[in-house]
Amino acid sequence: MTGPLVSVEGLRVLFKSADRTVHAVNGVDFALQPGEVLGLLGESGSGKSVTLKALLRLLPASRTTLSGKVTVAGHDVLSMDERALRQYRGGVVSMIFQEPMLAFDPVFTVGDQIAEAVMRHEDVGRAAARGRALEMLERVRIPSAKRRLDAYPHEMSGGMRQRAMIALALACKPQLLLADEPTTALDATVQIQILLLLRELQKEFGMAVIFVTHDVGVAVEVSDRMAVMYGGRIVERGSAADVIRRTAHPYPQGLLASTVHGAMRGTRLEAIPGAPPDLSRMPTGCAFAPRCRLADDTCRSVAPPIAALAPGHEAECHQPRVLSA
Amino acid sequence: MSASIPQGIADEDIGGPAQPLLSIRGLVKHFPIKGGVLNRTVAVVQAVDGIDFDVAKGETLGIVGESGCGKSTTARLLVRLIDPDAGEVLYDGLKIGAQDGLDLREMRRHVQMVFQDSFASLNPRLTIEDSISFGPKVHGLGAKEAKARARELLQQVGLNPNLFVRRYPHELSGGQRQRVNIARALALRPRLVILDEAVSALDKSVEAQVLNLLQDLKAELGLTYVFISHDLNVVRYMSDRVMVMYLGRVAEIGPVDAIYGNPRHPYTKALLSAMPSMDPDARTQEAPIAGDPPNPINPPAGCRFHTRCPFSEPVCAAKVPDLAAVAGDAKHAVACHMNVAGSGHSRTAGAA
Ligand SMILES: Nc1ncnc2c1ncn2[C@@H]1O[C@H](COP(=O)(O)OP(=O)(O)OP(=O)(O)O)[C@@H](O)[C@H]1O
Ligand SMILES: Nc1ncnc2c1ncn2[C@@H]1O[C@H](COP(=O)(O)OP(=O)(O)OP(=O)(O)O)[C@@H](O)[C@H]1O
Ligand code: SF4
Numbered sequence: 202m203t204g205p206l207v208s209v210e211g212l213r214v215l216f217k218s219a220d221r222t223v224h225a226v227n228g229v230d231f232a233l234q235p236g237e238v239l240g241l242l243g244e245s246g247s248g249k250s251v252t253l254k255a256l257l258r259l260l261p262a263s264r265t266t267l268s269g270k271v272t273v274a275g276h277d278v279l280s281m282d283e284r285a286l287r288q289y290r291g292g293v294v295s296m297i298f299q300e301p302m303l304a305f306d307p308v309f310t311v312g313d314q315i316a317e318a319v320m321r322h323e324d325v326g327r328a329a330a331r332g333r334a335l336e337m338l339e340r341v342r343i344p345s346a347k348r349r350l351d352a353y354p355h356e357m358s359g360g361m362r363q364r365a366m367i368a369l370a371l372a373c374k375p376q377l378l379l380a381d382e383p384t385t386a387l388d389a390t391v392q393i394q395i396l397l398l399l400r401e402l403q404k405e406f407g408m409a410v411i412f413v414t415h416d417v418g419v420a421v422e423v424s425d426r427m428a429v430m431y432g433g434r435i436v437e438r439g440s441a442a443d444v445i446r447r448t449a450h451p452y453p454q455g456l457l458a459s460t461v462h463g464a465m466r467g468t469r470l471e472a473i474p475g476a477p478p479d480l481s482r483m484p485t486g487c488a489f490a491p492r493c494r495l496a497d498d499t500c501r502s503v504a505p506p507i508a509a510l511a512p513g514h515e516a517e518c519h520q521p522r523v524l525s526a
Numbered sequence: 527m528s529a530s531i532p533q534g535i536a537d538e539d540i541g542g543p544a545q546p547l548l549s550i551r552g553l554v555k556h557f558p559i560k561g562g563v564l565n566r567t568v569a570v571v572q573a574v575d576g577i578d579f580d581v582a583k584g585e586t587l588g589i590v591g592e593s594g595c596g597k598s599t600t601a602r603l604l605v606r607l608i609d610p611d612a613g614e615v616l617y618d619g620l621k622i623g624a625q626d627g628l629d630l631r632e633m634r635r636h637v638q639m640v641f642q643d644s645f646a647s648l649n650p651r652l653t654i655e656d657s658i659s660f661g662p663k664v665h666g667l668g669a670k671e672a673k674a675r676a677r678e679l680l681q682q683v684g685l686n687p688n689l690f691v692r693r694y695p696h697e698l699s700g701g702q703r704q705r706v707n708i709a710r711a712l713a714l715r716p717r718l719v720i721l722d723e724a725v726s727a728l729d730k731s732v733e734a735q736v737l738n739l740l741q742d743l744k745a746e747l748g749l750t751y752v753f754i755s756h757d758l759n760v761v762r763y764m765s766d767r768v769m770v771m772y773l774g775r776v777a778e779i780g781p782v783d784a785i786y787g788n789p790r791h792p793y794t795k796a797l798l799s800a801m802p803s804m805d806p807d808a809r810t811q812e813a814p815i816a817g818d819p820p821n822p823i824n825p826p827a828g829c830r831f832h833t834r835c836p837f838s839e840p841v842c843a844a845k846v847p848d849l850a851a852v853a854g855d856a857k858h859a860v861a862c863h864m865n866v867a868g869s870g871h872s873r874t875a876g877a878a
């Protein structure tokens with residue numbers, strides 16, 4: 202197959218309830234090459250998790266309106282039926298979460314669940330599938346892996362459960378891994394171990410990864426490219442260095458300026474004023490305009506165009522100004 | 527100020543500026559775990575296991591450490607939401623709860639706490655105004671004065687009283703709710719505020735607003751803070767001194783620049799080098815330590831870090847290291863056998 206592994210065009214996700222419509226994702230476009238790692242950054246409610254769930258069709262069908270075009274490894278994701286989705290999930294694309302108990306069933310052992318997943322996607326017997334489960338637990342460096350095959354998820358420590366969830370997600374060698382804040386709940390000394398493990402496995406398996414986080418440092422550790430979301434759209438994208446060092450959009454600029462790091466004692470933090478937008482009442486112009494120090498009448502009334510700053514580096518803003526850090 | 531709560535003994539600065547506002551000595555809190563048909567104690571969580579530290583007047587003491595190391599238990603002991611099993615807490619030289627000391631009710635007026643969960647700590651059925659004025663009313667302030675104080679405090683934390691007094695907690699954003707919690711903590715005019723993960727649930731852009739606010743209020747009102755967070759960057763930004771905890775004990779304590787610039791405990795070093803890089807060209811290449819933190823039920827004997835420490839030797843498993851000053855810096859103390867000459871560790875300052 203040539204061309205990108207993932208192609209997302211004009212993705213929109215609406216949640217309808219009796220009294221309001223939430224515009225969670227409002228026209229997201231991106232492409233991902235095989236083996237590439239995209240870090241997806243943004244504040245709470247900016248649409249990061251919903252974007253990932255749309256790629257796996259995990260949103261409640263009755264209340265969700267999905268539109269746009271999503272292609273992953275040749276599959277037209279938004280038009281797949283349930284049968285096709287079962288093969289697609291876990292086989293082509295896997296997901297890991299902040300809370301590993303979302304991925305595991307508490308009443309089955311870890312080994313059985315990994316073996317089960319392998320048998321669902323590949324034509325192998327139980328013994329071979331158990332063998333793969335053991336291999337995966339060793340691969341993610343769970344101590345005494347053989348014994349842990351028969352452990353229940355709750356019998357493991359937090360860091361170990363996270364490793365087991367990675368083993369489960371990668372057992373069928375997916376081409377794309379979706380990671381939704383998988384290290385946010387972990388201790389600092391454990392988080393860095395898991396980030397390095399993911400980096401290593403990603404290279405070894407040659408899979409593409411979309412890694413969602415709200416932590417700039419975590420995104421820097423794992424990403425080739427980065428995209429920053431605000432109000433359900435990607436407002437800036439580029440290489441990690443473009444987005445961190447040559448930031449052009451006022452929102453990621455503000456996000457970086459307000460992120461405490463290094464020796465900043467005694468200096469006042471440059472906070473972004475105000476609060477994130479109400480997704481049931483999106484403005485017609487730029488969603489960031491109410492909080493933006495540069496906003497003018499055009500910003501408030503006209504949706505901003507995409508400004509190309511360098512090859513692969515884009516910002517969605519009427520007045521992009523590269524601030525070099 | 528026309529309206530004031532009757533003055534108590536602890537309103538004045540009793541011991542002078544050199545006397546610590548808080549002195550903690552040998553503080554212990556163990557939680558029994560019950561189980562079985564007889565509901566007997568089957569295990570004990572050594573949440574806080576003999577810690578000593580001071581909080582100087584006007585300073586911010588940061589407390590860091592990984593999940594379960596005892597930060598919140600320490601905080602709850604300081605405000606006496608729970609009682610210690612052993613040890614004592616002196617407030618400006620007065621022993622809390624003792625006959626000749628400071629009674630609990632009065633102490634609670636001077637020591638206030640702000641929690642992480644801004645939602646759970648506000649009563650959903652009370653308006654913002656009622657939430658903030660509740661404490662002062664309980665402590666004897668008239669209804670009218672208490673309301674006036676609530677409005678004044680809302681202004682101080684950057685919320686327009688005219689827009690917010692009548693609102694309920696669910697009508698506020700997370701950052702606004704945390705401002706209300708801070709206003710409520712300040713309503714009794716405390717001298718010490720304990721902030722337990724007070725900004726951890728907020729988005730970065732909103733976190734910065736609240737950190738700025740906390741710095742302003744501290745300067746304006748002459749407050750003392752104990753600032754607890756698992757975010758090492760935020761603790762560095764806020765604190766004058768920093769205490770690093772590991773499994774219920776103090777691993778290291780000292781001035782912020784000493785802890786971040788010249789850490790001495792192997793755990794502090796590991797914690798600092800576990801921080802993600804902010805530089806795409808200098809990503810972390812190796813994890814500083816392997817494995818998960820051990821369980822605080824039956825923690826390791828001796829130095830609690832010895833099961834993960836790259837420098838562990840037999841003495842580390844055999845003997846608990848004392849928290850002792852680092853040579854040349856009386857303000858910087860570390861609990862590690864490598865810091866004590868003659869401890870039996872091969873890497874002590876004296877040993878070759
Ligand atoms: N099933 C759902 N029904 C209705 N609204 C939803 C649903 N799932 C998400 N939303 C809303 O969609 C918006 C985007 O949510 P999303 O979970 O993608 O945010 P996020 O960027 O992942 O934030 P966080 O960092 O807090 O995880 C939010 O306003 C959320 O409340
Ligand atoms: N009421 C309780 N009963 C039993 N165990 C408790 C109780 N409160 C705390 N613990 C245990 O004591 C230990 C210390 O908990 P504490 O809440 O002080 O940790 P912490 O450092 O604040 O962690 P975190 O960073 O996760 O907030 C933990 O193992 C915790 O499970
Ligand atoms: S006392 Fe021993 S185990 Fe503990 S930190 Fe020092 S060298 Fe490591």
Ligand SMILES: [Mg+2]
Binds near residue numbers: 249250251381
């Ligand atoms: Mg999310």
Ligand SMILES: [Mg+2]
Binds near residue numbers: 597598599723
């Ligand atoms: Mg805590």
